[in-house]
Amino acid sequence: EPEVTQTPSHQVTQMGQEVILRCVPISNHLYFYWYRQILGQKVEFLVSFYNNEISEKSEIFDDQFSVERPDGSNFTLKIRSTKLEDSAMYFCASINDRAGNSPLHFGNGTRLTVT
Amino acid sequence: DQQVKQNSPSLSVQEGRISILNCDYTNSMFDYFLWYKKYPAEGPTFLISISSIKDKNEDGRFTVFLNKSAKHLSLHIVPSQPGDSAVYFCAASAPSGTYKYIFGTGTRLKVLA
Numbered sequence: 001e002p003e004v005t006q007t008p009s010h011q012v013t014q015m016g017q018e019v020i021l022r023c024v025p026i027s028n029h030l031y032f033y034w035y036r037q038i039l040g041q042k043v044e045f046l047v048s049f050y051n052n053e054i055s056e057k058s059e060i061f062d063d064q065f066s067v068e069r070p071d072g073s074n075f076t077l078k079i080r081s082t083k084l085e086d087s088a089m090y091f092c093a094s095i096n097d098r099a100g101n102s103p104l105h106f107g108n109g110t111r112l113t114v115t
Numbered sequence: 116d117q118q119v120k121q122n123s124p125s126l127s128v129q130e131g132r133i134s135i136l137n138c139d140y141t142n143s144m145f146d147y148f149l150w151y152k153k154y155p156a157e158g159p160t161f162l163i164s165i166s167s168i169k170d171k172n173e174d175g176r177f178t179v180f181l182n183k184s185a186k187h188l189s190l191h192i193v194p195s196q197p198g199d200s201a202v203y204f205c206a207a208s209a210p211s212g213t214y215k216y217i218f219g220t221g222t223r224l225k226v227l228a
Binding site: 003006031033035042043044045048049050055056066091093095103104105106107108109 | 149150151156157159160161164204206211213214215216217218219221222
């Protein structure tokens with residue numbers, strides 16, 4: 001079964017540094033997402049992306065965050081200047097569309113640790 | 116802003132018995148509800164979903180019930196197996212066009228052998 005893949009599985013960075021989290025969504029999917037989960041808390045929506053542009057973003061997704069689909073397969077999340085509170089699991093997800101109410105498919109996540 | 120709530124952080128059930136996980140929501144615009152299972156160091160895995168036009172959906176050992184008037188859904192697992200031990204998240208979405216999900220805080224299920 002096709003799956004969403006994320007790299008790296010764990011990223012450690014110093015406060016103030018830029019990080020790029022990478023995702024390869026399922027190949028025929030059209031909508032792409034980033035979610036995050038701070039340890040012990042709920043999974044929170046960050047941003048959705050469709051047709052090469054952001055379709056919706058949450059309050060968390062401020063100017064320090066950006067997303068890009070640089071080619072036909074990758075979907076990236078960039079944090080320009082990381083803060084300690086950015087430490088979390090970041091999940092990429094994708095969906096074909098809501099036809100038939102198909103669910104989001106999630107990757108296994110990137111654990112970001114900001115020191 | 117907790118639009119989706121799971122009030123039980125944990126649940127322990129004996130193997131073979133029924134597990135019932137509950138979820139409440141506040142947004143009457145939600146029209147699609149899902150349950151995800153999550154193991155440590157893995158992403159959420161889709162389990163079962165239900166559209167707001169239905170009140171029950173069944174898939175093998177898993178059944179989701181939706182009570183729209185009470186804004187409540189539940190997941191029943193029968194019979195429970197040790198491999199079901201995981202964190203279960205309910206999620207909901209509204210017809211916004213972006214298919215954004217709002218997740219609950221999760222319930223950790225432990226099935227005792």
